[in-house]
Amino acid sequence: MTGLELRRIHRPETSAAGDVCVAAYGPFLARAGDDYRRRLHDVATRDEQAEVWVALDGDQVLGNVTYCPLGSRWREIARDDEGEFRMLAVAPAAQGRGVGTALARLCEDRAREDGATSMVLSSLAVMSAAHRVYERRGYARDPGRDWSPRPGVDLLAFTKPL
Known part of the structure; x- marks a missing residue:
């Protein structure tokens, strides 16, 4: 994708990035409740x-992703030698248009910088478009690491060697 800038988010962009997350996850939020929104x-x-990290076209936030370094409370299933990302969202x-792919690649690069030997992530079973990107x-499914943060929310695990 031409004209796509990837970088750490700037504070004034956080609301727009939040809007992108809610819009991207909107079709999957029926049972999630306001707390998850x-x-x-x-x-x-x-x-x-x-x-x-954000993907921008000019000043427009097209997507964002949360990379979870070792020690981050946002890590869910990663082991110490693994990278993990969450909440990959594209408007x-x-x-x-390749925005999700670019953000996933960025997280893989960050994990390599941190010395990780593989990458893991979790995804709702219904997010088939995201699964195709992975x-x-x-990435390959890792059913032994599937989990549920709460009843009725079943997450599939994916892994990739780096």
């Missing part, structure tokens, strides 16, 4: 406790 929108807190109007990037 607020958590998705609270990009500023995630960036304080992990690393939020609905920008989906299918599979194209070389």
